[in-house]
Amino acid sequence: MLTIAGHTFRSRLFLGTGKFSSAEILKQAIEAAGSEMITVALRRVNLDDPADDIMRVLDRTRYVFLPNTSGARDAREAIRLARLARAAGSGDWLKLEVTPDPRTLLPDPVETLKATEELVKEGFKVLPYINADPILALRLQDVGAAAVMPLGAPIGTNRGLLTRFQIEIIIEQARVPVVVDAGLGAPSHAAEAMEIGADAVLVNTAISVAGDPVRMARAFALAVEAGREAFEAGLGASRREAVASSPLTGLDFIQR
């Protein structure tokens, strides 16, 4: 089982809650995914639509809420969002996200490291969203990150595990769980991340914008389970040349 900051999770599929067409579909997708870790964002209340409240459908006692700091452009803004999230009653969990460039939404490594240091001191369980940089991952675990969340591809792109080589190094070196976050667009991408030893994956867009988000949530759950099982079973080595699966002997009757 997966343990992050002393909390145990049966499911290795974390689910983002953005861009679902309705609260009801979101609720069903969470059930189908079997997720126990759910990300949320913090935004100003729209005073003209006060009833639009996602917390109506999310049972806080059943899931760990992982608020993100999306929208933060530097450490200062991320820290302010983190404190607000804690005041909102989400506990100490935090997906730290510092993305100064709206075009790429790539995370700022310097500000992410600074904010992690500060927030760990304040008692947060910090899961920083990072580019797939093995050195940064080490630096973050050294300052007390509870896990690291390297991206497979930029947020919302559905392009898969483009950073596989670096993620393999991160996994090799990590003393904290590695959660592959962002860019996983198909169950096969999630399975691939799990097969190379990721501890979990976080998926949002690929599920929320699918033709049938509830079935896609189930598809991802199956893929994550399959990928993990394969990792634990131990994949066979890959080779350049063929190795026969059937015996090469006992063919005398046909090979004259």
Place this chain on the structure above:
Amino acid sequence: MKIICNGQTKETRDGISLHDFIRESGLNPGTVVAECDGVIIRREDYETCQLKENSMVELIRFVGGG
């Protein structure tokens, strides 16, 4: 009196508590987090936090996000 809430000017009664203001805005104080003049107000202090003329209030809540 007037206060500024989420960037909008709102007319409300003198000395209203943060808790009542949130309620009267049609919101659930249990799921909203509030900042008053740049300071985060703890939920247990919503009832005793009195708004003043020109108080700057930010009401924030969780929304769907990755």
